[in-house]
Amino acid sequence: MNRLHPLSAAAYALQYGFLWLSVASILTLLLGGIFDAIESAWVSLAAPVGLVAGAAYGIAYYYRFEYGITPDTFDVASGVLARRSREIPYERIQNVDVRQGVFQRLLGLAVVSIETAGGGSTEAALNFVSESEATRLQHQIRTRTAEVKDRRRGRGRPDASAADERSPATDEASSDAETERTSAATDPDEPAPDDDGPTAEPDSTDGTTTSDSDPVSDGRDRVAGPDSRGPRREQLFALEARELLLYSFTSFRPAAAAALLGLFFFATDLAIDLLVSAARPFGGPANLGEGSPTSYGILTVVSVVNGVVTAYVLSVVYTFAAYYDFRLGRAGGDFVYERGLLQRYSGSIPVEKVQSVTVTANPLQRLIGYAGLWVETAGYGPESDSGGSQSAVPLADQGRVHRFTETLTGVESPRFRSPPTTALRRYLARYAIVAALVVAAAFAVAQFTPLERWYLAAVVFVAVPPAAYLKYVNLGYYVGEGHLVVRRGFWKRKTTVIPYYRIQTVSTRRTVFQRRLGLASLVVDTASSRSFFWTSPTIYDVDLKDARDVHGTGRKRLQTALRERARADDSGLTIDFT
CATH class of the missing domain: 2.30.29.30 (Pleckstrin-homology domain (PH domain)/Phosphotyrosine-binding domain (PTB))
Structure with missing residues (x-):
């Protein structure tokens, strides 16, 4: 069994220390208001005691937290006073996501989240492990999950060949095709057929290809060392700078409006002063309590316009930071993605869990001929914008997205019928x-x-x-x-x-x-x-x-x-x- 990164001990100590400090302070104030024997001045004593006790609990939690990879399950044991042991079968694992905040990236740390099919929350979270350990865990769990699926398919098809087990993405692989791929990989002039279909020429738009013999992914797509056996990752789509800017300016995030409301409630007086000052040049009231109905109407209109513009700017910034350097790849039977500027996300979308595919476009995106592609997965969809919906292509040329959709699902070009x-x-x-x-x-x-x-x-x-x-x-x-x-x-x-x-x-x-x-x-x-x-x-x-x-x-x-x-x-x- 392995332990988390040593810095996790400090993180848990701070987390539980400040939590217990707050609880001790609030509890002391509440009891002081009920019992005369307890004085409010005792907070100065209860607070440091809570801080020390919480920090000690956090360190103990670190030493009691263990995880490990076994042939059939991913095991996690945690708990200081009440011990909890979990064995998560690989066949139930849906996503292995890696998340890095700003400070975590500076320190070389990451959070690994294990999601299971049908779960409403994260099944296991490792806070924190090193970047290399996060990559190793993500790769090994994906590899073992693919092996479990191969064995299950092999049991369902007694006549399945060894080539079928080595290449789960196709049911018609053969040793001859494997030999051809091997020889083609050594000959740069000979294109190699893809395991999942015919050889695809590189797309001049983003420079991607689906050929196994010519992967376009960078060094981050592969894990070096003896544990690098398993599905190779290939890049399928990369969000270009122009597409990222278009996506940021042509989409709106409800979270931006929620953040603006939160800022307003936390700084109400300052926000009102700013709104009154902004409306004053247009005929708004000089002060909030001094004005006519007309001036208050102007204040309302100006405030609404300022709120909409501010929320839009926040949405642009959020979208840009969230989808910066978005890349979609393929690893065996999973789509894998990476994105994020300040917070870096890395996760997977299991193909067998995909329930439906949705092409989305708002009026601005349709006007410029662009659209996005989302997939709906069964069960819990971590780090997605809305439940089990996950972005496969945030924004691309509309025709290209439609071709992606037809290739992904095999659907013929639809001829829509309208309501009466x-x-x-x-x-x-x-x-x-x-x-x-x-x-x-x-x-x-x-x-x-x-x-x-x-x-x-x-x-x-x-x-x-x-x-x-x-x-x-x-x-x-x-x-x-x-x-x-x-x-x-x-x-x-x-x-x-x-x-x-x-x-x-x-x-x-x-x-x-x-x-x-x-x-x-x-x-x-x-x-x-x-x-x-x-x-x-x-x-x-x-x-x-x-x-x-x-x-x-x-x-x-x-x-x-x-x-x-x-x-x-x-x-x-x-x-x-x-």
Whole structure:
């Protein structure tokens, strides 16, 4: 069994020391308010005692924390007073992520997180190990996980050859092909066929290739030494500087708005003074308590504009720092990625855990012809922006992303069907009701405030027809031979490709208004994680007959895909990404 890096002892000592210091101080103050015998001055004694006790506990926790790699499991033992031992089977491990903050990178340390399929949180976290140890653990666990999958597939196919076990990415590998690859690797003029498909020429856009004989990854992609046996890592996609800037300026992170609100609550007085000062040149009040309704209206407008601009700037900075030097690679049956400027992330996306693939693009990105590619994985998705959604290609040329999607999933070019025009009339009525509520709210405010021209709020009715039309034209679905494709959304249009064998349930939902119009919506559920921003793909407002046809077709093709996949015993997805 191994121990963490020695600096972990100092980190745990500080962490638990300050935690126990805070608890001792707060507890002393609370008890002092209840019992007269306890004085508030005792905090000066309780605080250092809590600090020393917490530091001692942190050091003891370091010496009691052990981990090790065994042939079948990754073992972790921890706990000072209550001992806890965990044996994590390799077949259950989904991700091995490495995270480095600013100070950790300066000190050469890293945090290794072990994620298991279906887990709601990190199964085991190693705080901290050296960079070399983190790389070794990540590589060895991935290698052993791949070996477990190979053995399992070998048991499912008694006639599997040794070449099949050595190359799990293909079911048709042979010793002759292995010999050809070996000879081609020694001959620079002879291209070598890829294990996962035909040889791909390097992409002039990012200089990547998928040929095993000509890997483009740098030294960080390989682990030197005797433990470097196993899947070789190859680079499939690299986010260029231009794409990084476009992605930063054309996307918005809700976390930026949350951070701005947090800063406002922590420094309310300073924030209000700054907002008043910013609005004063435009006619805002001289002081917060001295002003007219007009000046307060100007203050409100200026404050909203400043808030939006500040949140946008924070979003640009956050996105740039989070996706700096983004690289997607391939290691055996996993996609592996690295990203981050201040905090460096390194993780994996198991191909067999991929439930669906989604192409996303907001109006700005569509205007310049760019899009992003996300994958939904089963279970917990660590270090992702939204639950089990993980970015495979943050931003690239739209045509290139579509080719990636078709190659990854094998889906044919979809021919989308739109909802009936009855749905458009429904959206017109829906947004008209929303506009009427806005006018009613303005009228109600005018009854209790000096607001006079409340009727000007009726201008929102002008936006009703374009809003209804934009919602309608961005909806569509395609029922393919092996995949169901769902498109929806205007502000962030998502086109989701779902293999039939990944579908868990297809449910038909009808509201009161949909029943009156003869419409229905189909919700397609997979085993992937969902969040507020990533909900289940839904086919909205189609004719009831069409909804039933799609439901029945999907069910039949699901059974067919499951039978075919059981015979083929493969993941159903290719990882030849070009």
